[in-house]
Amino acid sequence: MNIIHVIVLAIIEGLTEFLPVSSTGHMIIASSVMNIASDPFVKLFTIAIQLGAILSVVVLYYKRFLKSLxxxxxxxxxxxPAAVFGVLFSKKIDSLLESALTVGITMFVGGIILLFVDAWFNKPTVKEEKDISYLTALKIGFFQCLAMIPGTSRSAASIVGGMSQKLTRxxxxxxxxxxxxxxxxxxxGKKLWDFHKEGHVFTGEEIKFLAVGNVIAFVIAMLAIKSFITFLEKKGFKIFGWYRIVLGAVIIGLIISGHDLKTI
Incomplete structure (x- = not known):
């Protein structure tokens, strides 16, 4: 892995973390194309830089985080649910983090779902977080677990889960x-602990890569979040559905026809 890989993956993470297109799936494809997908540090990196993107939520919505217990x-x-399933299936999940075929299939299937989700859940009654019940929150949490399959998209799974419980988009x-x-x-935290437990020690260069990746992901995500909310309110999910279908079909087609993504 080099600094160019770091910048590319971090930009992809910042742009896609909050879109229903799977940031992990995009980073798996990108790292496969760059021939670094099987590197243990790269697997850690693709998880760890999501933290930078997530911190942008705390900054943009800080008033919500100070609101109430x-x-x-x-x-x-x-x-x-994610905590329980993450512990139970962590090894299986990790083995899928270099599977471009898994990403292609879940991209395609998820895209089909997004084409219809606006029509399926078109009578929302819950407009604000304060109106979400604990049972509804738990159900959304179970939907989020679907994103443990690379390419599903944590954002898509939890948003669709919320809309199924009558939340507005x-x-x-x-x-x-x-x-x-x-x-x-x-x-x-779990990925860092597992990395350490397996005997890996971060080099100075790897620490630099993690720092740079998180900063870039944070800045790009700050710009992406507001744009996504504005777009979502006006247009809905169809364009993301078609994007996923096309990308998934291309990935599956390339693999079935014998092309190695590492040589694209």
């Missing part, structure tokens, strides 16, 4: 952003 209780309830998207904070803090 109920806000944190709901996030904790919604976080529980904006309320579902914002709750998805908030839920990302404890989820990605935990995922990054």
């Amino acid at each position: 109920n806000f944190y209780y709901k996030l904790f309830v919604a976080f529980i 904006t309320a579902a998207a914002e709750f998805s952003f908030f839920l990302a904070v404890p989820t990605m803090f935990a995922a990054t």
Whole structure:
């Protein structure tokens, strides 16, 4: 891995973390093309720099995080399923982090779902986070677990989960952003611990890469969040559905036809 790889992956992370297109899926494809996907540090890097993007939520929505304890209780309830499933299936999840075919399939299937999600859930009644019940928060948390399959998109899974519980598009998207904070803090912490437990020691260069990656992801995500909310309110999810379908079909087609993504 070199500094160019770091910059490319961090920009991809910042742009895609909050869009329903799977930041992890995009980084797996990018790292496969750059022939670095199987590197243990790269696997760590693609998880760890999500922390930088997530911190942009805390900065942009800091007033919500200072609002009340109920806000944190709901996030904790919604976080529980991911914490449990993450511990139980961490090794399986890690093995999928270099599978471009998995990404292609989940991109395609997820895209089809996004084409219809606006029509399926078109009578929302919950417009603000304060109106979300604990049971609803827990259900959204279970939807988020689907994102443990690379290419699914944590954002897409939790937003669709929210809309299925009668949240508006904006309320579902914002709750998805908030839920990302404890989820990605935990995922990054666990990944760092596993990396250390396996006997890896960070080099000075790797520490620099993590710092640069997180800063870039933070700045790009700050710009992406507001644009996404504005677009979502006006246009909905169809364009993201078509994007996922096309990208998924291209990935699957290349693999089936015998092309190695590392040689693209």
